[in-house]
Amino acid sequence: MAGIDCLPGEILVEILAQVKVNSSNLFSCILVSRSWYQLGLPLLYRNVVLSDSNVSVFCGKLNASHGSLVRTLTVRIAPIEDAPATLLPGLLSTLVQLPRMTTFAFRVTRQPVPSFSLSRDQLISLVDALPESCINLEIDTNSSDVAPNADGAHFCNALRRILPRMRNVRLQLKFMCSQLFGDGPPLPGNMPSDPSLPFEPVSLPNIQTLMVDCIADNANLPKHCKHPKVARHPFTGWDSVTEALKRVVEQDGSHPPSARLFVLSSLPLNNTNQRSCTAFARAEMVSQTTYTLPFGIFAFTNQYHGWMLRTPDGREIFSTVWTLKDFAEGGVWKTIVGGSRIPAEVLLQEEKSFIPALQDDPRIINRT
Helix, strand or coil: CCHHCCCCCHHHHHHHHCCCCCCHHHHHHHHCCCCHHHHHHHHHHEEEHHHHHHHHHHHHHHHHHHHHHCCEEEEEEECCCCCCCCCHHHHHHHHCCCCCEEEEEEEECCCCCCCCCCCHHHHHHHHCCCCCCCCEEEEEECEEEECCCCCCCCCHHHHHHHHHHEEEEECCCCHEEEEEEEECCCCCCCCCCCCCCCECCCCCCCCEEEEEEECCCCHHHCCCCCCCCCCCCCHHHHHHHHHHHHHHHHHHCCCCCCEEEEEEEEEECCCCCCCCEEEEEEEEEECCCEEEEEEEEEEECCCCCCEEEEEECCCCCEEEHHHHHHHHHHEEEECCCCCCEEHHHHHHHHCCHHHHCCCCCCEEEEEE
């Protein structure tokens, strides 16, 4: 009777891909034989997920020859006070060892404590360390990025430098401005500036999807980088970013005709009012259309409450406001089994063998 070693390599790869649902099981499998190891190693390293508990171990022990096997890297950092200073140096040195990585996602996993923050210099170092192969980028600080100094480095400029090569991008920052999408005086145009300096929009020749999440802490709009300490300045980061993106789409040849450029915002929340209702607004900048999703507090008991969102097809979804926000973005980025974050556009193009099924979110309850 023929043994499993007699299976063709492509069939064995399909089997190992199913085992990939749990990387620890896959690692045990590929140790069975040399041939299994050679076939399974690319699967093991293809989609890597790191957290604050294992990032130092992975970065310290990564075999240089295995770095070229990594295609997607997802880093999920809990908002622990010393996490950025402790974990980022090793991560930066590892990124340069991943010459074929195409997707990088960096996420702060929950609402930060007051003692946790990400400096502009730390974020700039992270972006500057990305290999040229990286064409899909997600940076979600959960509003933990700190205000830029007047004379300090500008993170928006660092991001703008790499945008022309990007295909799929998702950003959530507490501070942002028009410099993300162009060089010149700050926008909107009636802000103090030199009128002789024109605003030059960035070119996005490769972009497929762009999601700028403008819902910062407590569902407020992000602050403008030029006015980080002004609590009620008339111009927010949302005003500045949307105006800059308008200039981008108005420029001939600045983006592919099929590109989808989104900006997500919401009306202010009133957490103290049990009858409070508001709405997400997802603006698509190319078609100049806005998609709204109303949601409000749903009280389960006197002590516990959640949020209910009503979809256009009549469904009602109950969850946390932050999970509903992910839904409102339209699913342009997905979480697959194992925790990797991958653009939906990439999932459509990838071989099923290498992409496990999408991860169900246990925090969502549907009612029809």
